[in-house]
Amino acid sequence: MKALKILTQGIVQGVGFRPYVYRLATDLNLNGHVRNLGNVVEIIIEGEKTDDFVRRLPEELPPIAKIDSMEVDEIELEDYSDFEIIESGDAYSGVSVIPPDIAICDKCLAEIRDPNDRRYKYAFNACTDCGPRFTVIESVPYDRVRTSMEDFPLCDDCLVEYRQPLDRRYHGEAICCSDCGPQMEIYEGSHRLDVENPIRKGAEILKEGKILAIKGIGGTHLVVDAYNDDAIKELRKRLNRPNQAFAVMCKDLESLENYAQLSDREIETITSNKRPIVILKKNDGYRFPESLSPGLHNIGVMLPYSPMHYLLFDEGDIDTYVMTSANIPGEPMMIENEDIIGGVNDYSLIHNRRILNRCDDSVIRFRNNELSFIRRSRGYTPEPYTINYDVNDANVLALGPELDVTFSIARGDKVYPSQHIGNTNKPKTLMFLRNAIENMERITKINEFDVIACDMHPHFFTTRLAHELAEKYDAEVLPVQHHHAHSVALANDHGIDEMIVIAADGVGYGSDGTSWGGEILYTDISSFERMAHLQPQLMPGGDMATRYPARMLASILDDD
The missing domain is CATH 3.30.420.360 (Nucleotidyltransferase; domain 5)
Incomplete structure (x- = not known):
């Protein structure tokens, strides 16, 4: 018999890692403890099968967990009588990794749809395998007292689950229920509506063609019926976005396949627990108004990722909604209830859980079947x-x-x-x-x-x-230099130390103090050579000229 001290780093906080360690240790009849130490998880084990534990630990991880490093040292026996999860500490330096927000898992989804379950139709259902992480955490170690869930003390029933090592909610910091967790409300303008089911009311007013703001996990969406041309145009008018394509959320993959083409990789990504917006090609069944994505052959689509999204679809009969970020152009998404209620929307579906870290939807596109980020955010950050x-x-x-x-x-x-x-x-x-x-x-x-x-x-x-x-x-x-930065990123993506890059990225401040644009650069990690570039043009009004093509045209035509 021997004793080991194991220090693991990676995505090992907020993902059910400590409960997993507990189950593995007890399965092998090992004694000791596991605890968070700021940026690592410390495991002490004693017994006959410590080598089996070390072998199995990285092989049977929970769905979200990931071990980047594992330091194993033999230590003196202390004769522990059992194995337990003990209070967190903050003893080690180094880098901590908190997982991103993850879409609701199948088990939690089944519960909110089961009339016999105590979390039936509860919009904040979560467990150690799913739910918010990054958007609710304030600091590490990842414990409830360091998240916005601290505002919601666990009820007796949830506390039993939280303390039961074999329960999937064991030490799940985001767990709650309708008795102890966040609640939703709906407002018409600044007036709170007294309704039993705010989400059902939200589905009803969307059917009427109204604009609804929905406060979600990491921010707020402005939502309208994706089939309602008048509602989409009104939303564009209020946001002053005459042409920008709107992303949509579709009820399920079967509905989505009615109007968009999907490759196997696109299906894999859009149904993953990260649930990004994926830019897809429209197919022959596309039947939305032209105002949704004017002049484009593609559309940005995501599937539901939170309990409230699924409940919104369950309570209504619309299979696709416009869901665009609720923000004044150029400003961050709204996350405070008073700002949401005072926005351009007719109604507001809000809740009382604080969003500590805004996180917009990620946007992905596939080029030659290779994934490319348009915006890397929720699900990945x-x-x-x-x-x-x-x-x-x-x-x-x-x-x-x-x-x-x-x-x-x-x-x-x-x-x-x-x-x-x-x-x-x-x-x-x-x-x-x-x-x-x-x-x-x-x-x-x-x-x-x-x-x-x-x-x-x-x-x-x-x-x-x-x-x-x-x-x-x-x-x-x-x-x-702006274009050199793009070149280095491209070289890194392809695992190449040096390359010749065409950077067609518009204007960037040059190393000679002039404006550059349309560059051909020989580049490596630390330096570059400007080999060729487009002919410089005067920009009437400075950078604003790029927003008014007629100004640039006049400049080019006037060039002697």
Whole structure:
């Protein structure tokens, strides 16, 4: 008999990892304990079958869990009498990884549709295999007291499940029920409606052609009937979005196949527990109004991912809804109830659970059957990905440009991407960026930086923020030429150290202090050579000229 101390890192918090360890240890008649230690999970085991435990641990993980590293050391026996989950601590340094928000699992979905289940029609059903994570967490270790679920103490029935090691809700920090968890309400304007079933009422008013705001897991959607041309046009008018395609949510895959073409990989992605929006080609059965995605041959579609979405479809008879982000153009999604109620919508379906980290829907497109991110956010953030080079011991914060911003934190060969932030030339979005950086620092436990990377443009708000943060952290500012950044990203995606890249990305501030656009660059990780480029053109009105093509045309025609 021997004793082992095992330290695991990866996606091992908030995914049912500790209950899994408990079940595996008891199955092998091992004693000891398991606990969260900030950014690692510590396991102490004693017994005859410790080697079997080490072998099986990475092979039988829960659906969301992932082990990136596992350190195993033999220690002295302490003669534990049993195996237990003990209170979390914060003893180790390093990087913590919190999983993204995950779509409702089949078991939880079956419960909200079962009239005999105590969670029947409950819009916040979750377990250790599904539900919110990133959007409700404030800091690590991942325990209920460090999430917005702290506002909802568990009732006696939920507490029994929470404490029962063999229950799938054992130490599931997001679990709750209608007796102890968040509740939904519906408002007409600023007036709260006294209805027994707010979601059913929401389905009814959508059938009437009204605009409904729905506060979800990581933000708020503006919703209308996807078949109602007048409702779609009214939504466009109120948002001042005359041509931008609207994404839709479809009831199920069978309904979706009536109007869109899907490859096997697209089906695999759209039905995954990440549930992104997938850009699909319209098929011959497409029957929505032209106003939904005007002039386009494709449409962005997602399937339901939260209990409230499924209940909305169950309570109505519409199989597809427009679901677009509820925000003023250029500003972050609304997450505060008073802002949602005061929006452009006719009705508001809201709840009383705080959203700690906004997280918009991810958008994916397949090119030559290869997955490509249009927007990497819900379902994928903040799960890290591996790059093809190592930043060694440096901590790097990369802030991005000014429009359609995300930021990333890098350590070693791992990059932790933020959720979609937006256009930081808007004060509220810039504040969102600042808050999101602070939240990511708390979640990853990376709160000191050696390098702050930013766009080379001296007047971007992100560039100014980079210098401000560099002073705070005593860090180096690393300006990066806009098109070189795209080139390096492309090289990394293809695992190539150097390549010639055509960067047709519009305007970027050049290393010579002029505006560049339409570049051919020889590039590697740290440098580039500008081999060729489009002829420079005057831009009447500066960057705004790109929004008014007639200005650029006049400039080109006037060029001697």
